[in-house]
Amino acid sequence: MDKPRPYVTAAMLCEKVIQEKDESITIVRIADTLQYSVEGVGLPAGIKPMINIQGFVSLKSGSVVGDHAITIIVEKPSGDRNEILSVAVNFRGKEQGQNIILRLGLGVEQDGLYWFDVAFDGDVLTRIPLAVMPMQKETSVAKVLP
Numbered sequence: 001m002d003k004p005r006p007y008v009t010a011a012m013l014c015e016k017v018i019q020e021k022d023e024s025i026t027i028v029r030i031a032d033t034l035q036y037s038v039e040g041v042g043l044p045a046g047i048k049p050m051i052n053i054q055g056f057v058s059l060k061s062g063s064v065v066g067d068h069a070i071t072i073i074v075e076k077p078s079g080d081r082n083e084i085l086s087v088a089v090n091f092r093g094k095e096q097g098q099n100i101i102l103r104l105g106l107g108v109e110q111d112g113l114y115w116f117d118v119a120f121d122g123d124v125l126t127r128i129p130l131a132v133m134p135m136q137k138e139t140s141v142a143k144v145l146p
Helices: none
Strands: 007-019 025-031 033-036 050-075 081-107 112-120 123-134
Touching: 007 081, 007 112, 007 123, 025 050, 033 050, 050 123
Parallel strands: 033 123
Antiparallel strands: 007 025, 007 050, 050 081, 050 112, 112 123
């Protein structure tokens, strides 16, 4: 029999996560695609920007109790994988759970699809996709008035 795993209530990337005094959560602008512009930000040619993004992972215990580890692993478009966060959590069973707020600075090294794996004691519970690409340059068309 497989070991019990918590239930994923939410797993997303967004612009901002607000946690109120009463512990309620507000998610602002869920994101699965980010477009960046290098024009006008003063970066040397060929250097890509740092993108600040937040994330939210909410897990419910179900039959899981005790101390466990939640890890977030980013997989770049090239396939390279890096652990970016490890959090010790304590599950108390049933509807009890854990909320994890992520504050990420993503240095854009490659354009393409990034995956953020949410793992419980080394087993992937879910994956969060994020497509990163440069903004398309808008072409302006001059109108000639009679």
